[in-house]
Amino acid sequence: WEKIVNAVTGVAKEAKNLGEEDPRRIIHSFKVGLAIVVVSLVYYFDFLYEGFGVSAMWAVMTVVVVFEFSVGATLGKGINRAIATLLGGALGVGAHRLASFTGDKIECTMLMVSVFLIAALATYTRFFPKLKARYDYGLLIFILTFSLISVSGYRDDEILDMAQRRLTTILIGGAVTVLVCILIFPVWAGSDLHKITATNIEKLAIFLEGFGHLYFQVPNDNDEEYKASMDEYKSVLNSKGIEDSLVNFAKWEPRHGKFRYRHPWDQYLKIGSLTRECAYKIDALNGYLNSDVEFVLPLQTPVGIRTKIQESCTKMTSECSIALRELAMGINTMTCSLSADSWVLNAKAAAKEFKSSLKTDLWSDTDLLDIVPAITVASLIIDIVSCTVKIANAVHELASL
Amino acid sequence: WEKIVNAVTGVAKEAKNLGEEDPRRIIHSFKVGLAIVVVSLVYYFDFLYEGFGVSAMWAVMTVVVVFEFSVGATLGKGINRAIATLLGGALGVGAHRLASFTGDKIECTMLMVSVFLIAALATYTRFFPKLKARYDYGLLIFILTFSLISVSGYRDDEILDMAQRRLTTILIGGAVTVLVCILIFPVWAGSDLHKITATNIEKLAIFLEGFGHLYFQVPNDNDEEYKASMDEYKSVLNSKGIEDSLVNFAKWEPRHGKFRYRHPWDQYLKIGSLTRECAYKIDALNGYLNSDVEFVLPLQTPVGIRTKIQESCTKMTSECSIALRELAMGINTMTCSLSADSWVLNAKAAAKEFKSSLKTDLWSDTDLLDIVPAITVASLIIDIVSCTVKIANAVHELASL
Numbered sequence: 001w002e003k004i005v006n007a008v009t010g011v012a013k014e015a016k017n018l019g020e021e022d023p024r025r026i027i028h029s030f031k032v033g034l035a036i037v038v039v040s041l042v043y044y045f046d047f048l049y050e051g052f053g054v055s056a057m058w059a060v061m062t063v064v065v066v067f068e069f070s071v072g073a074t075l076g077k078g079i080n081r082a083i084a085t086l087l088g089g090a091l092g093v094g095a096h097r098l099a100s101f102t103g104d105k106i107e108c109t110m111l112m113v114s115v116f117l118i119a120a121l122a123t124y125t126r127f128f129p130k131l132k133a134r135y136d137y138g139l140l141i142f143i144l145t146f147s148l149i150s151v152s153g154y155r156d157d158e159i160l161d162m163a164q165r166r167l168t169t170i171l172i173g174g175a176v177t178v179l180v181c182i183l184i185f186p187v188w189a190g191s192d193l194h195k196i197t198a199t200n201i202e203k204l205a206i207f208l209e210g211f212g213h214l215y216f217q218v219p220n221d222n223d224e225e226y227k228a229s230m231d232e233y234k235s236v237l238n239s240k241g242i243e244d245s246l247v248n249f250a251k252w253e254p255r256h257g258k259f260r261y262r263h264p265w266d267q268y269l270k271i272g273s274l275t276r277e278c279a280y281k282i283d284a285l286n287g288y289l290n291s292d293v294e295f296v297l298p299l300q301t302p303v304g305i306r307t308k309i310q311e312s313c314t315k316m317t318s319e320c321s322i323a324l325r326e327l328a329m330g331i332n333t334m335t336c337s338l339s340a341d342s343w344v345l346n347a348k349a350a351a352k353e354f355k356s357s358l359k360t361d362l363w364s365d366t367d368l369l370d371i372v373p374a375i376t377v378a379s380l381i382i383d384i385v386s387c388t389v390k391i392a393n394a395v396h397e398l399a400s401l
Numbered sequence: 402w403e404k405i406v407n408a409v410t411g412v413a414k415e416a417k418n419l420g421e422e423d424p425r426r427i428i429h430s431f432k433v434g435l436a437i438v439v440v441s442l443v444y445y446f447d448f449l450y451e452g453f454g455v456s457a458m459w460a461v462m463t464v465v466v467v468f469e470f471s472v473g474a475t476l477g478k479g480i481n482r483a484i485a486t487l488l489g490g491a492l493g494v495g496a497h498r499l500a501s502f503t504g505d506k507i508e509c510t511m512l513m514v515s516v517f518l519i520a521a522l523a524t525y526t527r528f529f530p531k532l533k534a535r536y537d538y539g540l541l542i543f544i545l546t547f548s549l550i551s552v553s554g555y556r557d558d559e560i561l562d563m564a565q566r567r568l569t570t571i572l573i574g575g576a577v578t579v580l581v582c583i584l585i586f587p588v589w590a591g592s593d594l595h596k597i598t599a600t601n602i603e604k605l606a607i608f609l610e611g612f613g614h615l616y617f618q619v620p621n622d623n624d625e626e627y628k629a630s631m632d633e634y635k636s637v638l639n640s641k642g643i644e645d646s647l648v649n650f651a652k653w654e655p656r657h658g659k660f661r662y663r664h665p666w667d668q669y670l671k672i673g674s675l676t677r678e679c680a681y682k683i684d685a686l687n688g689y690l691n692s693d694v695e696f697v698l699p700l701q702t703p704v705g706i707r708t709k710i711q712e713s714c715t716k717m718t719s720e721c722s723i724a725l726r727e728l729a730m731g732i733n734t735m736t737c738s739l740s741a742d743s744w745v746l747n748a749k750a751a752a753k754e755f756k757s758s759l760k761t762d763l764w765s766d767t768d769l770l771d772i773v774p775a776i777t778v779a780s781l782i783i784d785i786v787s788c789t790v791k792i793a794n795a796v797h798e799l800a801s802l
Contacts, residue, residue, distance in 0.1 A: 018528050025528050033521035036544075037513050040552040044509060054455060057549050064520075064545040108445060112438050119465075120434035127419050127426050143437075144465040148458050151441040237681070241642040280638070280681040287784060358770040369759040375773055376780040383688060 027185045028069055035063045035180040039173050055165040062173030067181065071256075072189035072249030074181045078174040079252070080138030085170050088142040089163040091118070092149025096159055099150075111150050119143050133248055189249035190259045196243065197268050198331040200236045200275050201391065205324035207233045207282050208384070212314040212321075214289055215377065216306055233286075236279040243272045258334050264401040271394045278387035285380045288373060309378050312354035316381050319347035320388045327395045335399075344392050347385045354378060428586045429470055436464045436581040440574050456566040463574030468582065472657075473590035473650030475582045479575040480653070481539030486571050489543040490564040492519070493550025497560055512551050520544050534649055590650035591660045597644065598669050599732040601637045601676050602792065606725035608634045608683055609785070613718040615690055616778065617711045634687075637680040644673045659735055665802040672795045679788035686781045689774060710779050713755035717782050720748035721789045728796045736800075745793050748786045755779060 019026050042048045042056045049056060066077045095114045099107040122143045126136055145166075153159040210230040250265045323343035330340060420427050443449045443457045450457060467478045496515045500508040523544045527537055546567075554560040611631040648666045656662045724744035731741060 014529065015525070018525075025525065029521040029525040032524040032544075033517040036520045036548050037517045040513065040516060040548065043552050057553060060548050060552060061545060064541065064548060112441070115441065116434040116438045119437045120430040123433040124416070124419075124426065124430040128415065140465065143433075144462060147437050147441065147461050147465060151444050151461060152458060237677075238639075238641045240639045276638075277684070280684045283678070283681045284685045284781070284784065355770065358773065369756065372759065372776055372780055375776050379773055379777040380685065383685065 024069075024185065024187050028187065031180050031184055032063075032067050034184075035067055035177050036060060038180070039063045039176045042169070042172065052165055052169055055162070055169050058166050058169040059173035059176075062170050063177050066174060067177050070187045070189035070192065070246075070249050071181055072246075072251070072253040074177060076134070076249060076252040077137050078178055080135060081141050082171060082174055084138040084141035085145045085167055088145030089149050089167055092146045092153065093160055093163055095146075095150045096153035111153070115147050115150055118146055122146075133244075134251075186256070188253060188256050188259075189246050190253050190263060190265070191257060193243065193246040193250050193265065193268055194259070194331065196239070196246065197271055197275070198328040200239055200272070200279075201324050201331070202328040203232045203236055204275065204278055204282060205321045205328065206230060207286075208317045208321040208324070211285065211289065212317040216310045216314060230286075233279055233282050236275060237283060239272060239276065243269060264398065267394070267398045267401060271391065271398065274387065274391045274394055278384060278391065281380055281383050281387060285377065285384070288377050288380075306374060308357075309354070309374050312350050312357060313378055313381055315350040316347050316354070316385055319343050319350060320381075320385055323347060323388055323392065327392060330399070331395060340392055340395075344389055347388060351382050351385050354382070425470075425586065425588050429588065432581050432585055433464075433468050435585075436468055436578050437461060439581070440464045440577045443570070443573065453566055453570055456563070456570050459567050459570040460574035460577075463571050464578050467575060468578050471588045471590035471593065471647075471650050472582055473647075473652070473654040475578060477535070477650060477653040478538050479579055481536060482542050483572060483575055485539040485542035486546045486568055489546030490550050490568055493547045493554065494561055494564055496547075496551045497554035500554075512554070516548050516551055519547055523547075534645075535652075587657070589654060589657050589660075590647050591654050591664060591666070592658060594644065594647040594651050594666065594669055595660070595732065597640070597647065598672055598676070599729040601640055601673070601680075602725050602732070603729040604633045604637055605676065605679055605683060606722045606729065607631060608687075609718045609722040609725070612686065612690065613715040613722075617707055617715060631687075634680055634683055637676060638684060640673060640677065644670060665799065668795070668799045668802060672792065672799065675788065675792045675795055679785060679792065682781055682784050682788060686778065686785070689778050689781075707775060709758075710755070710775050713751050713758060714779055714782055716751040717748050717755070717786055720744050720751060721782075721786055724748060724789055724793065728793055731800070732796060741793055741796075745790055748789060752783050752786050755783070 039059045039062075042052065042059050052059075062078075062081065066074060066081055068074045068077060095111065099110040099114075102110065122139050126132060126139045131139065149159055149163050152162070207230045210226040214226055214230075247265045247269055250259075250263070253259075253261075255261045320343075323340045323346075326340035326343060440460045440463075443453065443460050453460075463479075463482065467475060467482060469475045469478060496512065500511040500515075503511065523540050527533060527540045532540065550560055550564050553563070608631045611627040615627055615631075648670055651660075651664070651666045654660075654662075721744075724741045724747075727741035727744060
């Protein structure tokens with residue numbers, strides 16, 4: 001009994017967390033409920049139901065299947081469904097007409113063969129990567145409509161009526177869905193993509209900021225807090241899937257907020273992939289904070305040696321961190337943040353400083369073995385500076401498009 | 402006109418490539434066509450059609466919507482659809498019965514309110530990450546069936562019959578789909594996952610093998626070939642999405658080939674994430690092959706210095722590369738490849754050798770600035786050795802499960 005109570009409170013807690021994490025989820029759920037109720041009015045009003053009959057169910061079905069979280073995804077599915085139904089229906093009616101000129105036996109065979117061929121062909125088309133990304137759902141609905149129309153045509157001779165009623169109800173369902181989705185607290189995939197791009201860059205900045213503190217300073221109580229927020233960069237490593245789908249959705253969306261219809265969404269993919277590249281290097285760097293590397297090389301570089309690289313390294317990380325923060329802010333406010341450039345220049349200067357510090361005699365009395373980890377850390381940080389430069393360029397390019 | 406010809410030949414060529422890349426795609430397309438034709442026989446035979454009437458279309462619909470490329474995905478969708486239709490239908494009939502005890506006006510309101518609430522609740526449930534991964538489609542179909550049954554109950558008083566007919570046709574459609582999917586050249590998500598895990602590890606091995614050649618040797622004509630095959634590791638960086646979905650599908654699959662029903666699929670996720678970790682380090686290493694890093698540090702380490710680290714580094718990369726190849730082969734043949742262990746030990750020994758070489762006076766006359774890139778490369782390779790050890794352990798653990 002206690003177990004059940006625990007399970008229920010656990011689920012309730014998770015539901016609450018999900019809602020607090022993104023309150024739009026709660027609104028979305030009510031929107032779906034509303035759209036279904038609105039479209040079910042087709043059943044309640046006699047003059048509507050008499051027109052459509054059983055086909056009225058396609059309106060309800062369309063709402064349930066097409067309503068997605070973001071406007072872009074909903075529009076994409078809705079447009080795909082409408083066009084695919086039209087094409088599939090037209091082809092189905094055509095095939096039925098063509099077959100009806102022949103005898104009953106041949107008609108049956110012809111319809112079967114055409115359904116087999118068209119279904120196989122359309123299924124194969126779904127493997128094309130470009131079509132899969134944007135029109136996968138449309139191809140599915142095309143197969144569905146074509147098969148349904150041409151197969152049921154064998155039983156029902158009024159398939160033109162049927163196809164037309166089905167198309168009309170699907171259009172009603174799609175229209176209700178799109179209207180509810182856009183008019184009531186719309187969720188734009190475009191702004192989400194915009195925000196996630198900025199957030200990911202900021203996560204890198206947070207890591208770099210913390211790294212300077214953790215690597216060069218004596219451990220203290222705040223370390224755990226730092227570590228927790230620093231680990232957020234790990235979500236950037238696998239962000240490609242989310243970004244790709246958001247870009248696909250965003251391309252369906254009309255002008256909204258600060259984004260015009262043909263906003264250069266592809267540039268976000270470019271920034272995203274540079275951000276990930278930087279995150280890979282940060283992941284390598286992170287190994288030097290933990291005990292990962294210890295198994296061959298000494299992790300604990302003598303403090304004396306850390307101090308030698310401390311100044312230039314903390315400078316590089318902090319300048320990079322500020323530059324990335326500025327870039328993230330610039331994306332958020334959609335301003336061309338030239339202020340980031342000066343921080344990038346500072347970071348570059350710090351990298352050059354480090355380079356010349358290697359030439360001095362500061363190092364002559366040290367054992368090479370001791371300095372290897374420190375040198376590697378410094379050199380990874382330099383790589384990160386060069387990644388930051390690339391991210392800055394890509395962000396500026398976005399601002400200029 | 403010429404443009405059209407070009408476009409058509411382009412599409413034809415891509416279609417051919419897709420087929421050659423994975424001939425199962427062609428077979429899959431024909432399987433879908435076959436399943437639709439088989440299920441459309443429900444329309445052609447009188448005794449079947451008389452039993453089902455319009456509901457026959459649900460059989461066709463189920464085939465089109467449920468038939469997926471792999472057995473696991475198809476089974477997952479089919480089971481989800483069957484159970485969700487049963488539950489949604491039962492609840493819909495229940496709501497209808499409950500409402501019918503009241504007056505006409507109240508009945509209508511009650512049904513609307515219940516549809517609104519249940520749809521909103523089920524939509525919200527779809528945001529739970531664990532449910533989303535495995536039961537998303539089921540929740541969608543639950544909403545669909547519940548809405549359709551309880552809403553059309555307002556018009557049709559024989560909804561129990563309707564719900565039952567719908568469930569039967571969906572079961573027929575689902576059964577045909579699953580049978581065609583499993584009996585004719587089945588595509589098992591489990592074996593695909595197994596293969597992709599081995600291939601990804603092998604891609605890392607190919608990079609490491611090529612890196613030893615390219616970094617330490619004078620450029621020659623074969624370099625381009627090497628480079629092309631080395632870049633394949635990049636697909637490993639973003640492999641998480643594919644692996645996650647394959648694991649989800651594989652969990653639905655029954656015993657097949659060398660895999661039992663509860664094969665430890667989650668262990669593949671662990672191996673995959675270690676493989677990706679190693680790929681991130683390889684990506685950092687790859688920067689030292691290209692001109693990425695040049696902007697601050699000299700890329701061209703003087704040849705004299707490269708020679709100093711050459712022996713231990715080529716030893717580490719080649720031993721790692723062989724170890725990874727052995728591990729990949731061990732996964733492919735499902736044997737516990739203890740032979741990989743000796744290569745891993747060799748790689749570890751080479752790393753220790755490098756460590757002690759740093760202590761000798763070999764380096765005393767060199768400029769620190771010149772050796773920084775070389776040291777970084779060596780130290781990244783050492784990190785890769787430690788990743789290889791982890792991968793080897795995870796693979797052994799898989800063999801022991």
